[in-house]
Amino acid sequence: MRARLILWGIAALLLIALPPLATALGQPYYVDLARRILILAIAAISLNLILGYGGLVSFGHAAYLGIGAYAVGILGFYGIANGWIHLLVAIGASALVAAAIGAVSIRASGIYFIMITLAFTQMLYYLGISLDVYGGDDGMRLKSRSQFAGLVDLRDPVAFYYVALGVMLLFVFLTYRIVNSRFGMALRAAKSNEARSRAIGFPPYPYRLAAFIIAGAMCGVAGALYANHTGYITPGLMAWHQSGEMMFMVILGGMASTAGPVLGTFALLLVEEVLKGWTEHWQVILGPLLVLSVVFFRRGLAGIFFKPDA
Amino acid sequence: MLEVKGLCKSFGALRASDGIDFHVAEGETHALIGPNGAGKTTFINQLAGTLRPDAGTIRFAGEDITRLPAPRRARKGLARSFQITSVYPGFTALENVALAVQARSGHSFRFWRDARRDPALTGPARQVLEEVGLEERMHVLAGNLAHGEQRSLEVAMALATRPRLLLLDEPMAGMGADESQRMIGLLSSLKRRQTIVLVEHDMDAVFRLADRIAVLVYGRVIASDSPEKIKMNEEVRRAYLGEGA
Numbered sequence: 198m199r200a201r202l203i204l205w206g207i208a209a210l211l212l213i214a215l216p217p218l219a220t221a222l223g224q225p226y227y228v229d230l231a232r233r234i235l236i237l238a239i240a241a242i243s244l245n246l247i248l249g250y251g252g253l254v255s256f257g258h259a260a261y262l263g264i265g266a267y268a269v270g271i272l273g274f275y276g277i278a279n280g281w282i283h284l285l286v287a288i289g290a291s292a293l294v295a296a297a298i299g300a301v302s303i304r305a306s307g308i309y310f311i312m313i314t315l316a317f318t319q320m321l322y323y324l325g326i327s328l329d330v331y332g333g334d335d336g337m338r339l340k341s342r343s344q345f346a347g348l349v350d351l352r353d354p355v356a357f358y359y360v361a362l363g364v365m366l367l368f369v370f371l372t373y374r375i376v377n378s379r380f381g382m383a384l385r386a387a388k389s390n391e392a393r394s395r396a397i398g399f400p401p402y403p404y405r406l407a408a409f410i411i412a413g414a415m416c417g418v419a420g421a422l423y424a425n426h427t428g429y430i431t432p433g434l435m436a437w438h439q440s441g442e443m444m445f446m447v448i449l450g451g452m453a454s455t456a457g458p459v460l461g462t463f464a465l466l467l468v469e470e471v472l473k474g475w476t477e478h479w480q481v482i483l484g485p486l487l488v489l490s491v492v493f494f495r496r497g498l499a500g501i502f503f504k505p506d507a
Numbered sequence: 508m509l510e511v512k513g514l515c516k517s518f519g520a521l522r523a524s525d526g527i528d529f530h531v532a533e534g535e536t537h538a539l540i541g542p543n544g545a546g547k548t549t550f551i552n553q554l555a556g557t558l559r560p561d562a563g564t565i566r567f568a569g570e571d572i573t574r575l576p577a578p579r580r581a582r583k584g585l586a587r588s589f590q591i592t593s594v595y596p597g598f599t600a601l602e603n604v605a606l607a608v609q610a611r612s613g614h615s616f617r618f619w620r621d622a623r624r625d626p627a628l629t630g631p632a633r634q635v636l637e638e639v640g641l642e643e644r645m646h647v648l649a650g651n652l653a654h655g656e657q658r659s660l661e662v663a664m665a666l667a668t669r670p671r672l673l674l675l676d677e678p679m680a681g682m683g684a685d686e687s688q689r690m691i692g693l694l695s696s697l698k699r700r701q702t703i704v705l706v707e708h709d710m711d712a713v714f715r716l717a718d719r720i721a722v723l724v725y726g727r728v729i730a731s732d733s734p735e736k737i738k739m740n741e742e743v744r745r746a747y748l749g750e751g752a
């Protein structure tokens with residue numbers, strides 16, 4: 198426990214020190230890259246709640262990344278720039294959509310659950326494409342960033358970086374509390390042995406649905422931040438390979454572990470970055486690399502540092 | 508307490524429950540015996556709500572629960588142990604039992620407090636673990652416990668829900684002699700204050716514990732009586748006790 202806290206402290210310090218270091222090295226681009234990773238790590242953290250702890254293999258988690266982003270883009274389009282409203286709508290809309298998708302999909306098991314979550318997200322993807330007002334297929338540039346008057350200016354890349362870092366650490370902590378609470382134990386128990394859970398009086402469905410909604414809402418926040426990060430929204434955010442990549446971050450990092458999704462996101466995106474620098478055929482190398490990593494690190498990267506949770 | 512009437516369940520052409528009538532009175536230990544494949548587990552599964560009967564009714568504490576899903580029955584006070592061990596392998600013994608305590612402590616939509624440091628859960632869980640003799644093993648992952656210990660944990664989890672009726676499906680199966688004795692001791696200490704339906708092949712245990720015994724053969728109850736009368740029953744001896752007793 199103490200060792201974990203120390204490791205988290207070191208990681209947090211490194212991340213806090215990153216912007217001044219990058220500036221000193223004359224590499225401001227690293228701040229941008231790290232910010233993108235942090236935001237996607239938030240998405241991965243939210244997915245880990247249902248995939249890792251809940252055992253729900255959602256192949257549609259990118260939906261909420263898209264919904265969060267579109268919330269920011271569409272509100273801005275109509276001249277509403279208040280960041281708090283952006284966040285509120287991103288969270289609310291994601292939670293609502295998650296409630297609807299979850300209500301339909303969670304009773305289905307295994308492959309059907311995967312297919313239903315994927316199908317719904319594809320539906321949203323096509324919806325995004327068909328919305329010509331908001332740029333359709335091409336997407337749309339944000340009219341303005343979310344505004345948090347007096348608090349922080351997201352146009353300042355370093356300030357925005359610290360916002361992303363703060364939100365990520367907050368979500369790590371929130372998730373940690375949730376998965377160790379009574380709710381989290383009920384959720385994990387249902388994953389571990391559903392028949393046993395039913396027999397002692399836990400109906401799995403309401404706990405899974407609640408987790409699904411919480412995860413969707415959390416990912417909506419990531420989406421809102423992501424729109425601000427790129428200054429752009431596009432249906433591509435909801436494409437199936439986005440969902441796939443998110444799952445990969447979680448699995449690579451280590452399912453059902455606190456640090457897993459963060460480690461997985463950093464590892465995947467950094468390796469991607471390095472490979473992109475070497476060759477334009479980076480995907481050909483990345484694929485086998487990922488397969489190898491899963492074969493060698495059964496418990497994910499987090500398994501190297503920590504004993505995984507149940 | 509429990510009243511079953513005309514319970515039927517078929518798997519294809521096989522009649523696993525063939526019009527079972529079964530009554531359990533408050534406070535008694537009611538054994539259910541019968542040869543392999545007689546339909547004992549199928550019967551327990553219908554009582555617990557894992558299987559839907561094709562016909563018949565199950566009344567529990569004056570209420571018709573025939574169509575109630577398993578978790579609702581559990582919260583009404585029906586607990587069961589599984590013939591094939593079914594625990595949470597990745598959680599410690601203490602966490603397993605604490606989960607059962609949690610399940611009976613109202614809803615679990617509590618998102619903040621650490622459940623594993625909640626004395627309202629771990630306190631009663633420790634108590635039950637002591638009762639079944641697992642207190643020294645409570646921090647061991649359930650998946651790493653020996654088979655007999657897992658069997659005890661099964662029973663502990665059922666007990667921890669503070670059931671009104673305890674359904675035990677061969678709790679002694681695969682236990683060593685010492686462990687069996689210990690389990691028999693535990694069950695006899697529960698007698699009177701706990702109503703029990705006990706499915707068991709170990710005749711020694713059955714005759715020591717049971718107030719009444721029902722004999723199930725091919726999905727039918729062929730006899731239901733006091734242990735003494737069951738011992739004397741010709742039909743039962745032929746159908747079942749023949750080789751053993």
Ligand SMILES: Nc1ncnc2c1ncn2[C@@H]1O[C@H](COP(=O)(O)OP(=O)(O)OP(=O)(O)O)[C@@H](O)[C@H]1O
Pocket residue numbers: 518521523541542543544545546547548549550590
């Ligand atoms: N889900 C199922 N599908 C098909 N047949 C089943 C199913 N469950 C049980 N059976 C059959 O029903 C019959 C009764 O099985 P059951 O498990 O209830 O017997 P049992 O009395 O518990 O036996 P044992 O003493 O071996 O535990 C058996 O012939 C079994 O093969």
Ligand SMILES: [Mg+2]
Pocket residue numbers: 547548549590676
């Ligand atoms: Mg059986």
